Amino acid sequence: MDLEQFKSQIDIVEVIQSFIPLRKVGTNYQAPCPFHNEKSPSFVVSPSKQIFTCFGCGKSGDAITFLKEYKNLDFKDALAEIASMFNIPLPHKESKAHNQRKDIYQVYAKIQKSLQEDLLANQKLKGYVLKRLGSLEAIEKFGLGYFGQNSRKVINELDFKERELLKEVGFLNENNRCAFFERLSFALFNPAYKIIGFAGRTQPFFNFKNSPKYLNSKQSFVFNKSQFLYNFHLAQKAIKQSKQIIVCEGYMDSIALQILGKHNCVATCGTAFNTQHLAQIFKLELECQILFFFDNDNAGLEATKRALEVCFSQGYFNVGVIRILDKHKDAGEILQENLLQNTQTLLLKATDGFSFYLKLLFNEQISSAQKGRNLEILKALINAQKNPFLKQELSQKVATTLNINLKFHTPLLQENPNNTLEASFYKSVLENEYIEALSVEYLQGRELGIYEKSWREYIKSKTRDRIANELFIDESIRTFDIPSARKAMKGLIFNDARKQKEILLAKKDYLGLIALNNYLTQLTS
Ligand SMILES: [Zn+2]
Known part of the structure; x- marks a missing residue:
């Protein structure tokens, strides 16, 4: 290849x-x-x-x-x-990447099988999961497990190649040790239901001393931690149906909400919501509302604010915030309560993200000086939006929430001012070899105005410079088919001739004028 x-x-x-x-x-x-x-x-x-x-x-x-x-x-x-x-080979030589990826999926699947068996074989832990999640179905559905004796054996018995692979992705360290032992495990699936990593959580029947509550798989060629959304594979369908996605903070929250019937719920894992997460959601190519559901405390509020800013920075305002209306800290606690009381109620309220953000920026605890600075940030944000309807909608929300009238100049929708005859013709040259040949035969370059230099470069070396690329990609600029291109080219030549005539007349260059007239007659015949 x-x-x-x-x-x-x-x-x-x-x-x-x-x-x-x-x-x-x-x-x-x-x-x-x-x-x-x-x-x-x-x-x-x-x-x-x-x-x-x-x-x-x-x-x-x-x-x-x-x-x-x-x-x-x-x-x-x-x-x-x-x-x-x-998953394609490198040009000219075979690549290892494709096969490695397939191999790691297989090894991880093998390990997950043993983790699940370990969990089901451990009565204490099984009881713990049952109490927290209400049923054992969750084990299979969410890829839960336990790094116990059986898994240790399975991992130890992997062949050399498999162990090398596990080292490469950081699952095993240089001494063949795995950091997850004795932990409850969560298999991390990609949207195609392949396991690309694990997370391990401490559990009450083992002394983990001071080690962190959660451990995650390391960043590797199969696992990109900062773009990973937990349970995205399960949630995809529900997201498409509901046109909403709930983003929460942790594995247990996402599982709890899924069990409580919010099948469109995913979680970020150990990283704050960022543009890479947003990119994963945009890949669904649907206008869906992103609902942030973070912990009911100050840290959760701060995380909500940052997540909203990530969306706004990308011009995305179809966002909302879900807050817990009672004393519960997170979704896990709500599930506990529901299981205990056997109720199905979810005391949640979703509010519009931008209005929520406004209240954060301008609540009574914020000093007037800070409010002034926040207002400037807000103005810049709204002004940066190109869609006049969105601008209007956001200004409206500012008006109702803050009682401040922000005036923005919203230009009428207009045709791209760059849509000139020169631009359209040159873009046609870039797209069509025949029109390019026509231009080489009949044009001197001058006729193309600001595109002259770029055109010369293109016909000489066939490379598009910056100006050419901008035209090439701009969908608002029309292009011509061959008959229209011929007409357009004549138009360009006559426009140019008119300018030249004036110059020649001013210089009293009558020989030049005759030559020009001859050229034009030749062209029209
Ligand atoms: Zn740039």
């Missing part, structure tokens, strides 16, 4: 989406640019052209360029990472 074949098997949207939340706008995708600091999205990704371009800073290129720049990799490493993302 050569590089071109390799590129034909990858998708730039999928690559970029693994790192940045992209939103579909028309046929392209948009986001605030990751390469320069901005609030409104000028970073555009085109699935049909397989390129990205930033209209702000001018960075552009294909999927490989993106990864190189974004992660600061060299070309070879960028290729390797993409190959493993798409």
Whole structure:
């Protein structure tokens, strides 16, 4: 497989989406640019052209360029990472990534089987899980287990290759030791129901001394901790049906809410909600409301605020906040109470995320000076939104919540001012080789105005510079079919001729004028 074949098997949207939340706008995708600091999205990704371009800073290129720049990799490493993302071999030589991934799925599945057996064989722990979760079905459904004797044996009996693999993903350390022993375990599934890691939690029947309550699998080629959403595989269907996703903070919360009937509930694991999580949700390509459900305490409130800001920074305002209305700290406690009392009530209330955020920024505990600064941040945020209807909606919420009228200039929707004859024609040149040939035959370059230099570069070296890429990706700029391109080209030539005539007249260059007239007659015949 050569590089071109390799590129034909990858998708730039999928690559970029693994790192940045992209939103579909028309046929392209948009986001605030990751390469320069901005609030409104000028970073555009085109699935049909397989390129990205930033209209702000001018960075552009294909999927490989993106990864190189974004992660600061060299070309070879960028290729390797993409190959493993798409499970395809590297150009020119065989890659290990694909097989390694399949192998680790198998080893993890084998381990999970033994963990589940360990849990079911341990009466005390089984009772503990039953008490916390209400049934033993949860063990299978949520991939629970226990790192006990049986699992120890299974792991010890793995062959050399399997153990090397477990070392590579950090499941075993250099001395073949696993950090999870004696812990309750949670298998971590990817959206395709493959196990990509484990989490281990302390349990009451073993003295863990001072070790942390939770341990997670290490970052590896199969497990990206900062983008992982627990139970996403189970929740996908319910998210699509309800057009809502509940995001909570921990494994137990997510399981508790699922058991309480909130099947669209996922959890971040040991990392705060960030843009990579948002990217996972945007991959579903549906307008869904994100509901944050964090602990009923100050830390939970702070986490909620930060999560909302992550969404707002990406121009996403379809968010809400769920707060617990009674004394319970988290979803686990609610489930406990429900199991004890055998009730089905959930005392939860969802409020609009932006209004909730406003109340956080401007409550009575905030000093006037801080409120003033918050107001400036808020204004900048609203002003950065390109959609005039959204701007209006947000200003409205500010007005009702804070009793302050923010006035924003909302321009009428208008056609792209860049949609000129020159732009459309040059874009057609970029897209169509025949039109390119026409342009080479008939144009001098001057006719293309601001695109002259870019056009010269393109016909000479076949590479698109920044200006060309911006045109190429801009869906609001029309292109011509061949007959219309001919007409457009004539238009360009005549426009230019009119300008030239004036110049020649001013210079009294009559020979030049005759030559120009001859040229035009020739052209029209
Ligand atoms: Zn940029």
